[in-house]
Amino acid sequence: MQFAGSHILSVQQFERGDVERIFSVADRMAPYAHRRRITKVLDGAILGSMFFEPSTRTRVSFGSAFNLLGGEVRETTGFENSAIAKGESLYDTARVLSGYSDVIVMRHPAEGSVREFAAASRVPVMNGGDGSNEHPSQALLDLYTIQSEMAASGRSIDQLRIAMVGDLRYGRTVHSLCKLLCLFSGVQVVLVSPRELRMPAEIVEALCNTGHQVLESDALEESIAHVDIVYSTRIQEERFSSQEEADLYRGRFRLNQSIYTHNCEPNTVIMHPLPRDSRDHARELDDDLNDNPNLAIFRQTDNGVLVRMALFALILDVVKQVDAHARDVNWYTAGRF
């Protein structure tokens, strides 16, 4: 795809080459995100951060990514904006807000809303999550993390063995990740969930049609024995009709250091889209894994900054200029990463 000026709305818009291009740019963002150098390549540019649904970490991650490229951020959170309450169409909102910035990241509770907004926007729009539909930068940061964790042992996404564990029915991130995995080859996917929370059939089908090997299971320990990645997820309690119903599933699949040691291959990487539920009745990833060097959950969120910087740099067409606007960091940064 042509990145300059494009909207980023869905993982479905990418071909393999596009993903590889994004990841290669993300690699080049590391010195800036890790505070060894700063760049001012987007000095003077404005990001409109329009979070019509709250999500602190996604919002701050996008905002920091834009700041790290030298740009400014103007934000809104919630529906405090009564314009929509006063009957304004998304078309009007988009026409107006797109006059205030150079690029927009938007999150909205309604499925499809970001695409509708983007159609009326005069500047590129990035989907920061539209209801249960899409959250493409999350899927990209997950896959980028998989690639970089695999690279540490000389491997790649092709021929990956991954177990996805937990609420595979409502977990938006695992759906999007599977779609991206369909761009690669020879992947083995073990889907571990309660029967009622299985991965939607059309996604399983897409994996199979790609030639990937898919296994479904409701037993954790045997399923994580021969994989490179365990991707654990939280029960999406807000999607159930009651807490009682969510409680039926919460805590069903718990990974802790002892289970890890007894079942996993050495160096099996543990991932999670976060937040992980650390309350006693849940604990899908136990705190005793915090010292396990293969726990990659915070490398995931760190990688989110790299991927979002890469998307901004590509959309605004400044990739080649990043290093020319750079200098060394002059403040205390020891022990950051």
Place this chain on the structure above:
Amino acid sequence: MQFAGSHILSVQQFERGDVERIFSVADRMAPYAHRRRITKVLDGAILGSMFFEPSTRTRVSFGSAFNLLGGEVRETTGFENSAIAKGESLYDTARVLSGYSDVIVMRHPAEGSVREFAAASRVPVMNGGDGSNEHPSQALLDLYTIQSEMAASGRSIDQLRIAMVGDLRYGRTVHSLCKLLCLFSGVQVVLVSPRELRMPAEIVEALCNTGHQVLESDALEESIAHVDIVYSTRIQEERFSSQEEADLYRGRFRLNQSIYTHNCEPNTVIMHPLPRDSRDHARELDDDLNDNPNLAIFRQTDNGVLVRMALFALILDVVKQVDAHARDVNWYTAGRF
């Protein structure tokens, strides 16, 4: 007036020459707002954006305008600040907050509050709307839009023919616009409203005293036949005692492409302070006007950025320095404006 260091509290503080000065500076802001050039003239300056009443677009418009001049923005929204709830006076609030920035834009639900705040502030204060009282930057952007739309056909604000339509009783913007029109000459104003929502008598009187010609009507089609501008407004439902009462008036005056074609002169410009109410029972400006090149409603909000940049530049006395701190934009901006 002397702009440097002044508060901007009311349209009443301007003489014709002041308005012309603001508009002439706004013209010079276009290359920056339209992303052909950036300027860092206010690099290091801080805007305190104090929105004690939410208004996303006014807030973001002011913030972006300040960013476009190179400055930073510190914001607050709502009364999350419990200081006022704890019995603090506006005097104290102003003394404290004015120590944190170089200029303040303030919105507040109480009439007169911004003026009281400004009296205690140590930095210039701009009124971003104080209840039903004043919203001077909105009135200025409306008039600036009228001037630039008229200029496209070689005309000016003098001798303008304008129809104002809808809720003329509670619509703050039409009141302020009329006050500004009193600075010009030979204007014909057609006021179209339900009888109960007529323009307040003192404003009609002010227009007449200036020598302007004023017609009042409750019939839309004949009233828009011989004007340069149709300025439509939303029913201010929040000002009525009930939705039922607001519903009596909502949808009374609807302009759509067919009515426009059959009644208006060619190139009659359509304006609206936004948000327009696009729900079925309202639709004061139909969506089928969206492709009409004379629909100026989004040029209005775009012009808001120019006018607010101009006000900041004048108040902080940097007009002559803007271009000296400028350079070309280095990122993707195709098809913006």
Place this chain on the structure above:
Amino acid sequence: MQFAGSHILSVQQFERGDVERIFSVADRMAPYAHRRRITKVLDGAILGSMFFEPSTRTRVSFGSAFNLLGGEVRETTGFENSAIAKGESLYDTARVLSGYSDVIVMRHPAEGSVREFAAASRVPVMNGGDGSNEHPSQALLDLYTIQSEMAASGRSIDQLRIAMVGDLRYGRTVHSLCKLLCLFSGVQVVLVSPRELRMPAEIVEALCNTGHQVLESDALEESIAHVDIVYSTRIQEERFSSQEEADLYRGRFRLNQSIYTHNCEPNTVIMHPLPRDSRDHARELDDDLNDNPNLAIFRQTDNGVLVRMALFALILDVVKQVDAHARDVNWYTAGRF
């Protein structure tokens, strides 16, 4: 202490030399805070401003201080972040958020929360207030104000005579200020409160153990007769079980210009942590003191910016570079301070 890379969590972590170091750096920040010069020493750095409990002025003061050093600010307010509501631990929150910025200021309603957060953070953390526990930058700005007010008459914090008045039981600021005073010598402290709202015994004991002279009283006028500073406080109504209970104490100790004139020595300085309660039934500091040049309450909040700038500069180890990244201000600033 070693400032570079340190957390600022409690006034208890400072020795006298540390406080003096902070104040000496704060002195050097005056030209920047008072807008005679700007510095870009932290150009490219990001402050994560995490206010899990609202506090507009503390948040804006920290943010402005960081902007004045040239850095950017990413913010969150409230618990809109549902991650904690979804069962996320503070450990996880800290690991994630500390990947988005170079330094964090955090406010949180739970005592000890900021310390727990800091233990997991990868970047320095400043405590912006954790419940009834600590608010170290407030205590520092109070003491810094005392020092600078005393310096105006050729005196210092040693041998200071101070009266603290009001709700000494629940007032977090007077507790912290007393702890800092224990680093100095020969201080006379008069504690004026209703019997039920006396200063906690352990703090009185700490003052006495230092060799300071402590007097407790419930009579205002005689207590303020021979002091250098009257530090008045608001009744912390939110800490009482009912408004009725708070009303028992509110308005008990009121200082106004007449009482000041009849009882105080010339040049006795009046301080207050703000907000002061200006409602009729409270008025611990009357509005008729506003023209008294010894009313230092707004110098306190102004000094807060200096002290916070100093803390940032020390923690990020850029004190020696500040002036090298500076230039004169080029916009209107007359009559600011």
